[in-house]
Amino acid sequence: MKAKKQQDDAVLEEDLIKNKSQLDYFPKWQELKPLGKNIHRRSYHSCVAWDNYIYVYGGYETNEGVLDDLMKIPFPNLEKPLTWTQVYKKNLKEVKGPGPLRNHTAVTYQNKMYIFGGKENLIQPCCKLWIFDFQSEEWNEGQECKINNNNICVEGHNSCVFVQGDIASMIVFGGFYTDKGYVSQVLQYSINENVWTIYQEQQKTSPLGRAGAGAAILGNDLYVFGGCNYEQRFSDFWKFDLINKKWEQIKTEKSPGSRSSSVIVQHNQGLYLFGGIHDITHEKNDLWMFKNNEWVLLEEDNSRRQxxxxxxxxxxxxxxxxxxxxxxxxxxxxxxxxxxxxxxxxxxxxxxxxxxxxxxxxxxxxxxxxxxxxxxxxxxxxxxxxxxxxxxxQKKMQMLAEFELTEEEKQKFRSSSPTTEQIKNSINLITNQDKGGQRKISSPVGRKQQQTQAQLIGKKPCARDGHSVIVAGEFMIVFGGDRNLMSFNDLYMYTFSNTNKQTK
Structure with missing residues (x-):
């Protein structure tokens, strides 16, 4: 028996030497571990950045239903504790705001956040516009989307801010309209004049009607990728000239492939696309960059690794x-x-x-x-x-190396929101084993900030859709989403620079 154990240990040690750690594969990714109580898991929420904080509103979770909370957390590259806090100083019941909302959009301009459309329940889209003042922390009901005396109730659309000189507008693309179904027309909300107009109607040269597309503005162009309608998920890529109001389909040698509910964000290096759902029960976690009129695959989808x-x-x-x-x-x-x-x-x-x-x-x-x-x-x-x-x-040992914490530290990182039995069993499996390996969780700048945040370096988000992505300087933040109807409340950070530097 002793000889057999020694032989098994030798094989295990050999396998450990041959296999690379996650850090070797995903050096630019790290999972951020908020301190204290985590917020509810959710997908199809809205997420914006303002004054070095990330703001999350609403969303959907199977057990909780449609959510109505507004939460914030500081940028992870600050010395502030990485803790979720409720924005409102008043009791939530006393706050007059959008209420429960999902599949909506949110943008920021100056000191205000504009939330438009979405579902107030599980069935009916709405046409409401809500404006949140970050400084006074108060909601104001904006102008409903009404054109030619018709309410435009929409969900699954995209919204981006377009600034031309002193004129600022919220550009709204596509989505599912209550009266028309899936569309690809472009709406404009003039922030300066508080007026809604049709910026561009759907035409033969425009994309087919769709919801859940990825969209971002770069310069004077609105870029749109993918999405879905009743019949299919799309893989086409379009550019809309916001000055001349013309659509142009972009043909590339490589493509991220058909998907919906992916997210596109703009960075000075180019456009970045992450995640989305390709087919039922087949969410993705690949990362693409569009630069010099070509898509470049930065990280493959490893959700179904062969x-x-x-x-x-x-x-x-x-x-x-x-x-x-x-x-x-x-x-x-x-x-x-x-x-x-x-x-x-x-x-x-x-x-x-x-x-x-x-x-x-x-x-x-x-x-x-x-x-x-x-x-x-x-x-x-x-x-x-x-x-x-x-x-x-061997895998358990590697997992233990990543999660080697004291009970006091574990308590700080545990989520108090509802979890599935599968996740509970996984946590028990990890924490009940003998400890071994090297610790992978670290504070951003050493012991001085040991109590402000922790990072699991080399940890990449799993496949998902309905998530949010924002850019904060040289970092890209991914929050939430779901996979196979299981929602997430995890937080990940991607570093755009060539090397994964510790945050300061």
Missing amino acids: VNDDLNDSLDKASQSKPNKQKEKAKNQDMQNRTIFLLGEDSELRSPQRRGSLKNITLPAGNQKIITEQNNVSQATNNMEELKKRRWQ
């Missing part, structure tokens, strides 16, 4: 391992039962026998060779299972 190479390597190693006789016998028995139902033309072999019931059944002579081959495969498969256990042990 493991063929790992399996082949495992089979090679498993052929040299000692088989487990008890499991081998069970595997052989199961394989024989499968063979009874899958082989031969004889009706007796196709009869609905239960697995394990081989009595009074004689296999054709031609199938004996196949069963022997199946037994050999079964033995290799069994050995591979043993190796998988070792690899799982």
Whole structure:
């Protein structure tokens, strides 16, 4: 037994040396761990930046429903504690504001935030515009979107601020209209004059009607990628000249592929696109940059990483391992039962026998060779299972290296919002194991800020849609979203520079 344990430990140590850490793969990413109580998990919320703070409003979570809170957290590159706080000084019931809202948009101009459209419940879109004054922390109801005496109720649209000289406007693209369905027309809300107009109607040369597109303004152009309608998800890329009011489709050699609910943000290096949903239950976490009229893949989608190479390597190693006789016998028995139902033309072999019931059944002579081959495969498969256990042990050790904290530290990082049983089990699995490895969680500038925030360097967000992304200087912040109806309240930061420098 001692010799076998030493052999297993040697194999495990060899695998640890060969495998790279997450930091080697995602050096620009880090997960930010807020201190104290975390906010509710959510998707399809709004997120803006103002005065070195990130503001999040509303959204949707399966258990909580449509949310109506306004929360803020400081930029992670400051010396302030990374803590979520409620914006309102008054009791939430005394605040007159938008109320529960999801699938809406929010933009900022000067000292105010403009929230438009979205769903006030799970069914009906709205046409309301709400204006929040950051300095007085008060809501004012703005001009409803009404054109030609018709209310424009919309959800799943995009909103961007466009400033031309002294004139500031909120440009609204596409979405789902209550009376028209999916559209691609462009609306304009004049911030200076408090007036709504149709900036550009949907035309033959414009994109098909859609919601959930990624959109951003760069210079005098509005860029739009993807989205969806009743029938499909799109992968086309468009540019709208805000001065001449003309659409142009952009053709590129590479493309992020069809998706909706992705986010595009503008940085001086170019446009960045992250995440989105490609198909039902297939969210993505790839990162693209559009520069010099081409899409560049910065990070591949690893939500459905293929493991063929790992399996082949495992089979090679498993052929040299000692088989487990008890499991081998069970595997052989199961394989024989499968063979009874899958082989031969004889009706007796196709009869609905239960697995394990081989009595009074004689296999054709031609199938004996196949069963022997199946037994050999079964033995290799069994050995591979043993190796998988070792690899799982290795992964646990790497996870422990990232989460090696004292109970006091763990309490600071734990979320008090509802979690699924799957996440609870995962947390228990990590925290109940023996500790080992190197600690990956660190404060941004050493012990001086040990109590302000913590960062898990090299941790990339999992695949998601319905998330928010903002740019804060040389950092890109990703918050929330959902995957397979499970919402998130996690916070990630991506560094645009070539090296992942510690924040100051």
